[in-house]
Amino acid sequence: MDYLSTVFWTQDEIRFREEVRAFCEKEIAPVSDKLDKGPYPRDLITKIGKAGYMGVHHEKAAGGSARGLSYETIVAEEISRCNGGLDMARMASATLYGMPVSKFGTVEQKKRYLAPIIRGDKIGCIGITEPDVGSDTAGMKTRAERDGNEWVVTGEKRFITNGSQADYMCCFAITDPKVDPKNGMTAFIVDTKSKGFSVLKDHDLLGMKSSRVSWLKIDHVRVPSDMVLGSPGQGFRILMDELDSERTAIAAEAIGYARIPYETAVKHSNERQQFGKRIREFEGVSFKIADMAMKLEAGRALTLTAARMLDKGLKATKQASIAKLYTTEAAVQITNDALQILGGLGYTTDYPVERFLRDARLMTIGGGTAEILRFLIQREVFKEFEL
Ligand SMILES: Cc1cc2nc3c(=O)[nH]c(=O)nc-3n(C[C@H](O)[C@H](O)[C@H](O)COP(=O)(O)OP(=O)(O)OC[C@H]3O[C@@H](n4cnc5c(N)ncnc54)[C@H](O)[C@@H]3O)c2cc1C
The missing domain is CATH 2.40.110.10 (Butyryl-CoA Dehydrogenase, subunit A, domain 2)
Incomplete structure (x- = not known):
């Protein structure tokens, strides 16, 4: 499987992804369409917390597992693959709220206001x-x-x-x-x-x-x-610091939204016949599949680059902005193209593609719009050139 490529991920990260995916298949996938009616049941966040997936990037003293942001991107992608809104809620608690408390909070603040979030008992x-x-x-x-x-x-x-x-x-x-x-x-x-x-x-x-x-x-x-x-x-410093980790984690979510639509489109194009041929034999269809695969691979590499830099304590404003901008625009394009490949079926709720398209559409807005990210990226570029 491409996303398990050992070129990018460590053996431990690969094993962890398999573990998270098994949890998602058992606890989230069976209810992922029903969840879209909202609101998510609070006990699902508690279950995610008890499984250890609220605190992979938080210190052990607060109940986390101190593995780092690369692990948070794995959790974000796998849960988003089932249901985008659920992971947005989980991440708002674990990362958007959690990271400022984790990085700038006192020992006492972390004990009172972060540990219960990591356990999934409270929501931030x-x-x-x-x-x-x-x-x-x-x-x-x-x-x-x-x-x-x-x-x-x-x-x-x-x-x-x-x-x-x-x-x-x-x-x-x-x-x-x-x-x-x-x-x-x-x-x-x-x-x-x-x-x-x-x-x-x-x-x-x-x-x-x-x-x-x-x-x-x-x-x-x-x-x-x-x-x-x-x-x-x-x-303001706390806010700017938070945004780099938020944007990296959102980039992983965006990859998550795109995966089921991509997989569904590949299979459908192989099965559906028109004009006496499988529709994958028309370039108008198969080239869309090629673009989807390219965007998923590139998006994952960009996201992991930003996560690795932040895990090393490096400043990654440019890389986090690039990862978020690229993957969120890619997610909108991939979910939209997948819907197109499914034809009329894609427009129905019989398939979850329309749900992922609706979810993906948010992400070029929330957590820094595409326009603001382009502004930030060019600003970092001119700084690099000392111009
Ligand atoms: C579902 C959802 C969940 C959210 N969750 C949270 C949350 O948990 N916490 C939170 O604090 N916020 C949250 N947000 C807010 C989100 O971060 C903002 O919507 C986003 O930052 C954009 O702000 P705005 O909507 O006010 O748009 P505006 O800033 O008013 O922008 C409107 C348009 O103008 C463009 N624009 C603005 N300035 C420039 C510029 N300098 N150059 C070029 N174009 C520009 C924008 O790109 C955009 O296209 C959420 C939003 C949504 C929709």
Whole structure:
């Protein structure tokens, strides 16, 4: 199997992938179509946690297995191969919320607010996006003011994956509006049961229907000062750091969405006959298969490159952006081409291809749009040339 190629993956990673795939086949694949009605049952996240797949990239002291981001990409791809929304929810908790706490949290914070996430007993979310602020994160309007030993946080967060399901949010807010937001933003762990925290609505989405993505109001929520992540003013750095691991993991998810559509299209083109021939004998069909295979192989290599760099502690903004941009655009193209190869059948819900196409469509938007990623990549290129 191409994705088990020992050229790229270690023996342990290959064995781990087989283990995760067996778990997915048993626990997720049988319900993956039903899950699309949403919301995912909370006990499925607990099961994933108990199996050890919420914490492969987290330290052992917090209950993780400290294997690294390359293992998180394996979990992300395999679960996404069954159901995109479920992995988006898992990853929002384990990586989007989990990585800032893991990297910038104190020992006590990790014990209280990360260990239960890794066990799958609690759910996390990340609060960056707001009604008036999307790509331009530095322009965020949510404010936090110090009041004695507490901070008072006020604002709205929109499009928050797990928003209405989460126990804790990694919430970004401006704490010093007088300075550049890059120095005046702070990250907080917010308990979603706090007074003043409410769900305005769950968004009705095109895809990712097994997840819940919410619009939240944070109305003078009091947050103890020991729930600040890192130090006050460090929020933008934490945010930028989080995005590199998020984008690498999303790239792996995108490969996951594309796999079943690809496999289905290959088999269908071999079986379906028109004009007295198998449709794979028409170049209009078989060249689409060639492009799909090429994009999957290239996407995996790019994703693993970014994961390996981050696991070595290297800066990988360019590689993570390239991996996410390439694989998410590829996932949209592959799922769309697979639907085309299936003809009318592809447009029905008898096949999951339409579901994966709907899920894949999100990913050139969420976690940094394709346009923003192109901006970041060219900026890194010009830096490399010292121009
Ligand atoms: C299902 C879903 C789940 C999400 N989950 C989360 C989550 O868990 N937490 C969270 O904080 N956010 C989440 N988001 C928000 C997501 O990250 C944002 O939607 C995304 O960053 C884009 O922001 P925006 O939607 O406000 O678009 P905008 O920033 O308003 O952009 C609109 C358009 O303008 C383009 N554009 C903007 N600026 C530029 C520029 N400088 N150059 C070129 N083009 C530009 C964009 O590329 C886009 O095409 C989620 C979104 C969705 C839809």
